[in-house]
Amino acid sequence: MLLADVARTLETVSQTRARSAKTAALADLLRRTDPADASALVGMLIGRVRQGRIGVGWRTVVDLRSQIAPSKEPGLSVREVDDALEQIAHTPSGAGSAGVRRDLIGSLFAHADSAESDLLARILTGEVRTGALEGIVIDALAAATDTPATVVRRAVMLSGDLGLTAELALREPAALADVGLRVGVPVQPMLASTSSSVEDAISTAGESSVEHKLDGARIQVHRDGDDVLVVTRSLADVTARVPEIVERVRALPIRSAIFDGETLLLDDDGAPRPFQDTMSRFGRHGVPDSVLRPWFFDVLHLDGTDLIDEPLRVRRGALADVAAQHLIASTVTDDPAAAQRVLDEALASGQEGVMVKSLDAPYAAGRRGKAWLKVKPVHTYDLVVLGAEWGSGRRTGWLSNLHLGARDPEGVAGEPGGFVMVGKTFKGLTDELLRWQTETFPAYETRRTTHAVFLRPEIVVEIAIDGVQRSSRYPGGVALRFARVKGYRPDKSPAEADTINSLQAQLR
Template identity: 60%
Template sequence: MLLSSVVDATDSVAATSSRLAKVDALAALLRSLDADEVVPAVGFLVARPRQGRIGVGWRSLRSLQAGHVGAPVLTILDVDEALARLAVAEGPGSVAARRAALESLTARATDREWDFVSRVILGELRTGALEGVLLDAIARAAGADASAVRRAAMLSGDLGETARIALFGEPGELESVTLMVGRPVLPMLASTAGSATEALATVGGPASVEYKLDGARIQVHRDGDDVRVYTRSLADITHRVPEIVDAVRGLPGRRMILDGETLSLDEDGAPRPFQDTMSRFGSEMSATVALRPWFFDILHLDGRDLLDEPLGERLDALDRAVGAARMPGIVTDDPRAAERFARDALAAGHEGVMVKGIDDAYAAGRRGKSWLKVKPVLTFDLVVLGVEWGSGRRRGMLSNLHLGARDPDGAFGDAGGFVMVGKTFKGLTDELLRWQTAHFPQIETHRSEYAVHVRPETVVEIAIDGVQRSTRYPGGVALRFARVKGYRPDKRAAEADTIASLRELLRG
């Protein structure tokens, strides 16, 4: 199939706010693919090609000099093969080889196709083709049960392979996708609550109240001495965290899938700032700052899948599997006990607590009300849409951030887009000011008189005292006393908080 057919489908999806119309357009495209085109095409649709990051940035793409063809000739497989060559280019001469490969691809693409491919490479294809919409389209195209498609995607962590199985697999193959040690699973996600008492009331029964660390999410798979460590986005970082691998090899359980967090501790055993953990987490350098893992859930233990078991049973298995590496927590339905434990967590230097329904299964890849995070201040993960130049001491530095919340349904704009909800320059250290002054021009889309407007891909954690109604912003809500807690390089823009979650605070 020509790549232009994929571009046409994404344009159709971006042009409508109707979820049904989006599903119809994507299903029509999926039905017309050959079996070997499904995985790369799905990767293009969600701007996550199967090759992963290929080491090509915005500046490299912008500096290309090659022209474009007038009529479509590129196929899906042509682009997939070109990205594969780019992904493996390394060593002496690799820079020139990458540039030559990019210029060759550019010269074979139309203007529209190259714009599309560039955004796929950079991971910022804003069409409204969110994974949930695409999952529905896969089910529609294959005539498959939507719940079976969603579960297969959750358990495999691979949307493209799920689509291939649904469209071209043998009867029953979709339903046969199960947990597999060594294959990462989409993590369960949490909503927010204002207090431990409120969280207990929402859960509606006994709950596990656990420390909420200001660390990095990890998923660890162990099969004997073979240990693999994955991030929340399912990237394999085993080679970066040898201390976590060694710690897991010393645990009692021999074959297991663990869900947890990691952070670094200072000399007194107190948690270091999140930025210290992420600096170590994303580095391949030998550690002067060591990471320690804590585990709060287990999905498989020694031949037994636990995904659908109640949390209470999973915690019993977790105790047997990890011993002292379990996240500190209590099980209670007493709000006073939950609040005391929350105060203990804060006193120990942690963010707050997680409150989880003890009778609930593990909902891979989903955000519901059975897991609730409680922090002493409200924090939201928002996306930087633009940055204003500073004045006075900050003259010459990019300072005031334009903050956007995710609008997945297009209630206040384009589906899958972002809605501006406020600005802030508070909480920015000199180090962060220097960093963002260097960073944001690299992802610049255009400039106005006062601001640099950027691609919506940088996630920043913002603390607020609440929200207020606003006629200035299209979402009808503005942040109150917003301040920067830190950037979140471990999160994608698609994981940012939604405008709906901010608007819910208005009712409070």
């Protein structure tokens, strides 16, 4: 398939706000795709190539494109682009490596016509934002293969890879129904929605497990014999960095399991240390100078039996049988007053709040529904950084005031599939964070002015607010009230940022 075909389809997708039209256009493209190209194509559609980061900066791409005139005819195939990206990603670092990467990219641009050149530049810089988000691609794949969307979605969640699922669907659609849990293959985690109070949460979920919401890092732990795999919320492998967790899981009286849970550092009094301390610990190799402890709240597989479709009450029972010492404490209740007491205890111990989980719900991998509800007294949202302004006074020379964006999945604010600005803040930024921003943000730069640097929407930051207010200043119609930075969330992807809809709901 020519890259020009992909460019034409994405142009159609970007020009419509109707989800059905986007789905139809992408389904037509997928029907014409060779299964061998499916994984590469999906990566290009969602703006996340399968090779991950390939070591090529935005400036290099822009400079090369400006120096090479487009071809008069389309000349690139999806497979050729993917092969080149593979070579670039595996080019050894060292003397001459930058030149090799430049030559490979230059060759691509030399064979690309104008439309292909534009799309290629956006693929290389992560700028493919046309509303072709994963959910729409899943719907399109279902339509292209005449498969129920629920079957495709489940296969994606259990395989953890939309590209590989697309390849399987195009080769043998019936095989999607056979995709199941595999120990050692990370699963997209079940997600929680937000509830304004424990009373509302209990009313929605019914009899529930009410648990402390730890201010830690989400982990998923797989064990197969003596082999242990630990991955983060984004499914990044951190096994080598957490030997203490590996040791604890190996000590459990089991043969195989998939656990879901959290980990965090505690101070000498047993209170949770700041989230950034936990994340910093993930970034260090070698002998740890601080010890992470796992707390598990779910088990998806145990000793040859898949539990993912069992209700939570069954899963919690199985977890208590094999890992009671690592089990997050739970109060089972349908009484709002009892749930409120758990919330009060959690806050008093320094935790974020509580999770209210329906005891009758299965584990919905990758989904954010009403079966799990989080209750926190302070409104916090995961937003993306769209830009930063240069500071003044004591902050002169540092990138300071952040431009914050919420995810806009349905184009309700006029930029389909993108991010819409909802406010600015410089509050909560320590000198350490200011220094980090100034050093880090240029790597994500798309353009700059005298006063600000604008970024690709890839950096997620947790923002605490007192609420929102109506605003005609921003396209989403809302602005943040008293926003302040809680911390950056390297464990979360932009696709997990909170939506403009969730902010607008606070106005009601």
